[in-house]
């Protein structure tokens with residue numbers, strides 16, 4: 216086994232552990248922390264199924280963002296929907312035989328990479344050109360965009376410029392999954408692509424990428440508007456009652 | 462101090478132009494600091510404690526464990542910038558720290574420094590900073606340039622609510638003895654006397670009697686304003702500004718006329734003579750609960766069946782969204798919830814508790830229980846200002862958005878000439894009056910005047926377009942703020958009215974005699 220293969224194998228085990236462990240930890244913190252007061256941004260749904268619909272519209276269509284900024288919505292939505300397609304497309308490297316719906320989506324996924332990079336460049340240009348957005352940007356905000364653009368471009372170049380050895384790559388990935396390591400093709404573009412992906416996985420649970428789980432826990436979006444009909448009480452607030460109940 | 466200019470209104474457009482940022486434009490704005498007399502009754506240290514840095518960071522940790530909103534919001538912002546042009550204080554001052562995300566970042570950069578991996582080890586990269594005195598003063602300044610109006614939360618893709626962040630920041634400031642005088646002084650008065658004004662029972666009684674005389678002189682009808690009447694059906698809790706301020710008082714007369722015309726049995730309470738709950742503005746759960754429990758106690762003692770709330774924006778939020786949680790004033794407590802059941806079993810379950818005065822008046826109009834003569838308001842051309850807390854933090858009626866429909870239907874039932882302001886400036890997108898969230902104090906006049914700009918621009922458009930001469934509102938803070946800032950923008954001060962003044966002028970009395 217080459218030094219390269221071992222390094223990347225260890226890197227990906229570590230990155231996966233950090234991603235999953237980190238996210239699980241953060242999600243458990245969000246789930247454990249109570250929301251003591253009813254604070255949905257109104258008008259809000261008055262039923263649980265209404266809340267599921269509201270959340271669905273936020274996550275799938277970015278409804279609120281659409282209301283606020285059409286350009287950010289356009290680029291942001293283009294980027295995310297493309298990212299979702301690209302990720303689904305990547306499942307074929309992890310499954311044998313490839314799931315039918317994954318192969319069914321292949322033709323759409325093929326060009327999604329372009330739109331993903333285009334969306335990212337649109338977002339990045341807003342970050343540079345609009346004085347308000349420039350003001351709120353920290354170096355990390357630019358670097359995350361650079362990282363994603365880097366992943367996109369190295370990926371696209373393997374697809375459309377210099378093909379890599381997909382068959383060996385798939386063997387490497389399946390090998391990682393089944394603890395039966397196979398050699399990784401030593402192709403510069405591929406190595407860079409994989410390195411950047413590992414970095415993305417590692418920073419995910421310690422960066423603003425936490426917005427992905429965060430949105431589901433946002434009390435202004437996930438609460439039912441029914442404070443007059445049911446009494447909502449956080450565990451830490453409940454004991455305050457008895458002390459004053461005569 | 463009046464070395465600032467009132468912003469200029471534009472011709473022929475309902476919305477202001479988004480300004481280029483002017484860093485530091487409002488860094489001088491900061492309200493009077495609370496003194497020990499104001500702080501101690503609220504359970505806060507009298508003045509800035511010596512180990513404030515350590516104490517503030519510890520308090521932040523405590524809040525992070527108690528409030529999911531804060532934990533999620535401090536992590537989740539992606540700096541997309543969608544909220545940057547949504548705050549009226551930014552639009553009016555151009556100070557970039559008045560952009561909602563930048564206001565959050567004042568707290569977030571400290572959160573990151575002390576509570577996140579990235580901020581501990583790579584502070585420069587993620588814009589994390591130590592909590593210095595300079596940062597603390599920035600908090601004090603800019604968290605008192607937020608009216609907690611939640612407009613930003615509507616437009617953020619994750620619903621990040623800067624109002625929550627400002628409340629948390631003020632809670633931290635209070636916990637180290639660095640609170641704001643205006644709010645804390647008022648809350649102390651409520652704890653002691655029962656209302657924001659510090660108006661004691663006998664004075665309140667005298668005021669109400671005078672008002673009864675005034676109504677009698679004006680209409681010839683004996684309209685009552687009952688106080689502390691045991692066994693009444695309805696307990697009305699109204700902002701204490703309704704007892705003395707203009708134009709609020711005419712709203713109170715309006716409620717009384719409606720109750721009279723409909724033949725309802727009602728009372729007010731001198732013990733719970735305040736609907737406002739300024740403890741919400743400072744994010745203090747304990748004080749908020751203490752204030753809400755006055756209503757619970759009054760309702761139990763008077764034995765009422767219904768609880769109604771007068772015209773006040775944040776009070777309606779506190780009442781609608783929080784009273785059930787804080788004091789069991791609502792319905793639907795669990796079987797084993799003795800505390801809440803004690804009150805709830807006494808209340809009439811066929812009415813919502815608490816109920817907004819507009820919900821009640823609307824129902825009475827629908828049922829034909831009161832009759833209005835619209836022509837009484839024919840000399841007025843009216844528009845309506847959606848108050849932020851009613852629009853974005855509560856509801857009326859039984860469907861989402863009822864808070865927009867019901868007050869408008871009440872107005873339209875009372876007058877013939879009604880014109881809405883531009884759609885992007887009303888309903889959930891409404892612009893704050895500029896004086897909410899504990900900023901309604903003279904030491905913050907500059908930010909109040911500038912923050913009113915987007916609302917004034919929308920108003921100018923309907924004044925020019927439809928010759929509107931009356932701005933109706935259902936919030937005590939909005940009414941006071943508008944009475945003060947309208948003249949800065951060359952509108953007459955008396956444009957602002959209570960919705961129930963319109964109703965009171967139109968309602969036909971005596972149908973019940």
Ligand code: HEM
Pocket residue numbers: 273274275277280287290291292294295338339342356359360363415424426427428430539540541618
């Ligand atoms: C539940 C899933 C997700 C939802 C609902 C979501 C939603 C959003 C929204 C609404 C924005 C703001 C608009 C924009 O700038 O695009 C945003 C920004 C962003 N998202 Fe997501 N996202 C999700 C998952 C992800 C994932 C998995 C990644 C990356 C691996 C990601 C990366 C980003 C980045 C980098 C930005 C900031 C773009 C900028 O700098 O302007 N998101 N996300």
Ligand code: SF4
Pocket residue numbers: 537538539540541542543544545561562616617618619620621
């Ligand atoms: S809209 Fe929300 S996510 Fe975007 S910058 Fe503002 S607070 Fe952050």
Ligand code: SF4
Pocket residue numbers: 547548549550559560561564606607608609610611612613614622623624627
């Ligand atoms: S809550 Fe209102 S005042 Fe505060 S930052 Fe958001 S928009 Fe501005």
